[in-house]
Amino acid sequence: MDLILEDIQAAKRRIDPYIKQTPILYSSLLNKWLGHDIYFKCENFQKIGAFKVRGGVNTVSWLIENNNRPKHIVANSSGNHAQAVAYAAKQFNIPATIYMPNYSSKVKVQATKGYGAEVVLSETRDITDVKVQEAATKEGTYWIPPYNHEQVICGQGTAVYEALTELGEVNAVFAPCGGGGLLSGSLIASRGLSPKTMVIGVEPLNANDAAESLRKGSIQRLSGVPDTLADGAMTMAVGDITFEYLKKLDGFYEIEEMFLAYWTQWLTHLLKCRIEPTCAMTMEAVRRWLKTQQSKQKVLVVISGGNVDQATTQRIWAEDFLQLLPGL
Known part of the structure; x- marks a missing residue:
């Protein structure tokens, strides 16, 4: 059965005592350059520095409930x-x-340990996935997958639910796609609160399993670890639950690596906060979409997180893109 707005609202009630109501920011300068109104739901200010806490807390709270x-x-x-x-x-x-591949961000590994969890590292994501499946067979153990779980999806959807409740109707919502949990929840919230709003997904071209899946009509899996700055979109494949929601999206963009660095630099500069390349890339999709529009648009962009380690930061700033002004 499809999830509905009431499922998102139930998740919101569960998680409210444990998370932050994150701010919505905008840049007058960026809006002037592009000629449209763009709002950013800033989950980089969330507990743990990312939207993912919504799904995690909702699922555990739902189990106890x-x-x-x-x-x-x-x-x-x-x-x-x-x-x-x-x-x-x-x-x-x-x-x-928590089972994590060796290439995981060191900042995120340390933070996970800091919250009291045991961390088990493996050589690849595939090995990690096998290990967690084995661990989940033990009595009394519950596996919370990163996206392919209805209560995870409901929790993630509360970010856009909050934003639309505050902003009112918008023309389009843009969000990054890793495994599809955030996009699925965003779609459910948007359809419930603002049915005319378009919901558009964005993915790195170098890790475009979701786009390939949508083109071919069946779930496609990456053949190896993708070379991308977007570590939050390095999932090997979308889930069978999230794929059904991704099929209902109004659009989907694949973004080249240069633009991940470009928009991470510019959004960091314009919004004055730390932003992950995984969500910064959505602005290139917004820019391309706006070029096709004939009237002024009101757009919501989900800034999914702000956890960036030193190695990734160095790659982001290897070339100075702030000399190239954004524009249509």
Whole structure:
């Protein structure tokens, strides 16, 4: 059965005591340059520095609400979901083990440990996924996947729910796509609150499994670890639950690596806050979409997180893009 707005609202009630109501920012200068009104839902100011905490907290709270409190929680992630589940487990005093690939951001690994979870590193994402599946078979253990879970999706959808409740109707919502949880939740919230609003997904061209899946009509899996700045979009494949929602999107863009660095630099400069390349890339999709519009548009962009380690920061700033002004 399809999830509906009431499911997002229930998730919002569950998570409110444990998360922040994040701000909506805008840049007058950027709006002047582009000639449209662009608003940013800034989940980089969220607990753990990313939207993922919404799904993690909602899922654990939902389990307890339904008298299914686990003895142990496990999860698999290359980054923000790891922190999210570790944080959620800590709030409810449940032990957690997080399985992560070796290439995960060191900042995110340390933060996950800092929330009290045990971290198990593996050589590849595929090995990580196998290990978490094995761990989940133990009695009393509950596996919270990073995106392919209805309560995770409902939690993630509360970000756009909050934003649309505050902003009112917008012409389009843009969000990045990793496994599709944020986009799925954003779609459900948007359809419920503002049915005429377009919902558009964005993915790195170098990690375009979702775009390939949509083109071919079946879930496609990446053949290896993608070379992309967007560590939050390095999932090997979307899930069977999220894929059904991705099919209902109004548009989908694939963005080249240069623009990930370009917009990370510019949004950091314009909004004066730390932003991950995974969500900064959405602005290139916004720019391309706006070029096709004949009237002034009101756009919501989900800034999904702000956790960037030193190595990624160096790659982002290897070339100075602030000499190239944004424009249509």
